[in-house]
Amino acid sequence: MSVTSELSSGAEKEALVRTRAYRFELNSSRVAVGAPLLEVADVSLRFGGIRALSEVSFTVRQGDIHAVIGPNGAGKSSMLNCVSGLYRPQRGTIALHSVTEADEERTHDLVARKPHQIARLGVARSFQNIELFGHLTLLENLMLGRHSHMRQSVLAGMAWFGPARRQEIEHREFVEEVIDLLQLQAFRHAHVGSLAYGVQKRVELGRALCIEPALLLLDEPMAGMNAEEKEDMARFILDVSELRGVTTMLIEHDMGVVMDLSDRITVLDFGKVIGDGRPDEISANEDVVKAYLGEEL
Amino acid sequence: MSALSTGTYFTSYRREWALRRTRAEYLRLGLIVVGLAVLPYSIDFYWLSIVNMILIAVIGAVGLNILIGYTGQISLGQGGFLAVGAFSSALLYQRAELPAPISIACAVVITAAVGAFFGLPALRLKGLYLAIATLASQEIIVFVARRWEFLRDGSAPLTVDRLHIGGFEITRELFEWQWYWILLGCAALSVLAARNLLRSPVGRSFMAVRDQDIAASAIGVNVTRAKVTAFAVSSGFVGFAGALLAHYTETVTWESFTLQVSIVYVAMVIVGGLGSVAGAVYGAIFMSLVPVLLTEFLVPVAGAVDWVSESLPAIENAVFGLVIIGFLLFEPRGLDRLWQRSKDYFRFWPFRY
Numbered sequence: 001m002s003v004t005s006e007l008s009s010g011a012e013k014e015a016l017v018r019t020r021a022y023r024f025e026l027n028s029s030r031v032a033v034g035a036p037l038l039e040v041a042d043v044s045l046r047f048g049g050i051r052a053l054s055e056v057s058f059t060v061r062q063g064d065i066h067a068v069i070g071p072n073g074a075g076k077s078s079m080l081n082c083v084s085g086l087y088r089p090q091r092g093t094i095a096l097h098s099v100t101e102a103d104e105e106r107t108h109d110l111v112a113r114k115p116h117q118i119a120r121l122g123v124a125r126s127f128q129n130i131e132l133f134g135h136l137t138l139l140e141n142l143m144l145g146r147h148s149h150m151r152q153s154v155l156a157g158m159a160w161f162g163p164a165r166r167q168e169i170e171h172r173e174f175v176e177e178v179i180d181l182l183q184l185q186a187f188r189h190a191h192v193g194s195l196a197y198g199v200q201k202r203v204e205l206g207r208a209l210c211i212e213p214a215l216l217l218l219d220e221p222m223a224g225m226n227a228e229e230k231e232d233m234a235r236f237i238l239d240v241s242e243l244r245g246v247t248t249m250l251i252e253h254d255m256g257v258v259m260d261l262s263d264r265i266t267v268l269d270f271g272k273v274i275g276d277g278r279p280d281e282i283s284a285n286e287d288v289v290k291a292y293l294g295e296e297l
Numbered sequence: 298m299s300a301l302s303t304g305t306y307f308t309s310y311r312r313e314w315a316l317r318r319t320r321a322e323y324l325r326l327g328l329i330v331v332g333l334a335v336l337p338y339s340i341d342f343y344w345l346s347i348v349n350m351i352l353i354a355v356i357g358a359v360g361l362n363i364l365i366g367y368t369g370q371i372s373l374g375q376g377g378f379l380a381v382g383a384f385s386s387a388l389l390y391q392r393a394e395l396p397a398p399i400s401i402a403c404a405v406v407i408t409a410a411v412g413a414f415f416g417l418p419a420l421r422l423k424g425l426y427l428a429i430a431t432l433a434s435q436e437i438i439v440f441v442a443r444r445w446e447f448l449r450d451g452s453a454p455l456t457v458d459r460l461h462i463g464g465f466e467i468t469r470e471l472f473e474w475q476w477y478w479i480l481l482g483c484a485a486l487s488v489l490a491a492r493n494l495l496r497s498p499v500g501r502s503f504m505a506v507r508d509q510d511i512a513a514s515a516i517g518v519n520v521t522r523a524k525v526t527a528f529a530v531s532s533g534f535v536g537f538a539g540a541l542l543a544h545y546t547e548t549v550t551w552e553s554f555t556l557q558v559s560i561v562y563v564a565m566v567i568v569g570g571l572g573s574v575a576g577a578v579y580g581a582i583f584m585s586l587v588p589v590l591l592t593e594f595l596v597p598v599a600g601a602v603d604w605v606s607e608s609l610p611a612i613e614n615a616v617f618g619l620v621i622i623g624f625l626l627f628e629p630r631g632l633d634r635l636w637q638r639s640k641d642y643f644r645f646w647p648f649r650y
């Protein structure tokens with residue numbers, strides 16, 4: 001290791017890293033860094049009498065790690081579910097921006113779309129309670145992450161030789177890169193249901209990355225992990241964001257992690273936004289401190 | 298060289314994807330091929346006819362397992378879909394005088410379409426409710442087959458002329474042998490096609506829907522499309538089995554496609570092993586042999602004991618039921634799992650764990 005770093009100048013090193021580690025782009029959004037990627041405006045969601053979200057508005061910018069925090073039951077998961085189309089808010093708009101290959105700007109209204117259509121726009125996610133395909137192997141789970149990029153042909157699949165196998169090899173290479181990135185090599189052929197909890201959380205992140213996200217939604221990716229696993233996961237999230245440019249929305253309870261990782265924070269309480277800003281602004285915001293952070297900050 | 302293997306590793310994706318990978322697997326495949334080659338010449342026509350029926354059942358069970366085992370959608374409409382395949386091919390061959398390969402191919406497509414249509418309730422219903430909906434499709438299809446004059450030859454069941462394809466004809470003397478080779482080829486192709494499909498994106502989307510339909514939709518799987526496709530593909534296989542059955546038995550009547558048939562097929566899939574192509578094959582063999590062996594065993598007894606001969610069908614049903622319950626209790630993952638376990642036992646022998 002030390003030999004290589006001595007020999008390579010900065011530019012060479014970068015070239016090396018590029019050719020060796022990154023064959024594929026993970027980030028599929030062509031929106032300029034810092035420009036609005038996701039705009040949530042006046043979103044309200046009710047379950048019978050429960051107001052899970054009330055007039056929630058915020059903007060996620062390209063390249064950020066945008067944290068959503070708040071006490072249990074504040075509506076954080078409901079917010080992500082609205083973005084990925086699993087819940088349909090009664091009011092409000094959720095707009096995802098994209099830039100096409102021809103540099104045309106597009107805006108997609110997510111409220112009207114089905115979950116699989118939203119996934120095809122590049123919105124990828126993990127779940128608070130792991131939702132992997134338990135009877136399938138890790139590889140199959142990650143290959144399913146590639147699903148929206150693969151041609152679906154019953155006849156080609158039955159024949160296997162030819163197009164189906166070529167396609168499989170092509171996408172397998174992408175999946176292998178994600179496996180390397182998340183250090184999952186040892187578990188390739190394991191059935192994910194039999195893997196340790198912390199590893200399953202990583203597989204879920206991997207499956208989301210295989211979509212080539214424009215926007216990555218992570219619902220408590222570190223919940224229930226020990227300190228070491230948390231540190232690894234934080235490292236992975238940072239790598240994905242900083243090195244690979246994937247915009248990330250992160251729900252997390254550990255305030256230390258949130259303050260360290262995020263570029264911007266939205267605070268929810270009882271379904272309402274009570275704070276929105278940079279980490280230093282949030283820790284200085286009296287409402288937030290009173291409602292949520294308590295005395296410790 | 299042994300018939301079992303220890304660790305396996307691969308140096309290319311192609312090697313890893315080969316369906317047989319170790320020497321032991323090739324050896325076993327070789328043994329099976331030799332076995333299948335000598336089988337028809339070492340048993341009499343009675344037993345060969347049973348083998349031929351088993352080969353047809355294999356195709357039907359593989360199809361049903363795609364739906365139940367791989368997509369998690371229960372179906373009690375198997376008998377009805379077999380009927381659609383059988384009547385379609387018989388009518389196209391007999392009345393429209395299409396060549397058999399074309400009538401059979403059309404039957405596959407027609408049954409796939411009918412299956413997709415009757416699979417639509419699966420978009421809304423799950424589990425028991427879906428079972429009831431597919432039961433309705435079974436009853437509707439059999440009702441139509443029973444009442445529609447067009448599906449009969451006057452008052453007799455629809456008969457199908459002896460199979461001929463171009464210059465090739467099935468002859469009286471070689472009937473079972475010739476059919477054996479045709480059906481074996483069809484069954485082998487079906488098994489291969491199913492295994493290939495299940496490692497392609499379409500097959501994986503079926504399993505994703507089975508394991509976690511919400512997560513499946515969140516990664517871009519169109520769950521509606523996956524379910525309808527699963528019904529269509531599964532019914533396509535079943536239609537193939539039905540068409541072959543029509544040409545092999547040379548008569549088609551609704552009585553061969555009752556609910557009883559649907560239930561036997563579900564039993565094949567469960568006993569063989571849900572979500573395993575090999576399991577469907579084992580299940581089809583096993584469930585076809587149970588009644589045959591039972592009769593074989595009970596008929597001599599029945600000669601001596603009166604009440605056995607009187608209640609032969611009841612005893613058969615009871616044993617049938619007991620076998621299914623036994624599997625559900627002791628090895629819910631079926632014969633395939635039993636086979637894997639016994640392989641592991643020898644693989645790691647003498648180490649127990």
Ligand SMILES: Nc1ncnc2c1ncn2[C@@H]1O[C@H](COP(=O)(O)OP(=O)(O)O)[C@@H](O)[C@H]1O
Pocket residue numbers: 047050051052070071072073074075076077078079
């Ligand atoms: N599917 C649902 N049905 C009924 N109520 C729900 C549903 N999902 C969430 N809720 C309610 O919405 C509120 C917010 O929940 P949630 O978004 O899970 O909070 P958080 O993720 O911030 O802990 C809670 O009161 C919860 O009970």
Ligand SMILES: [Mg+2]
Pocket residue numbers: 076077078128
């Ligand atoms: Mg939550």
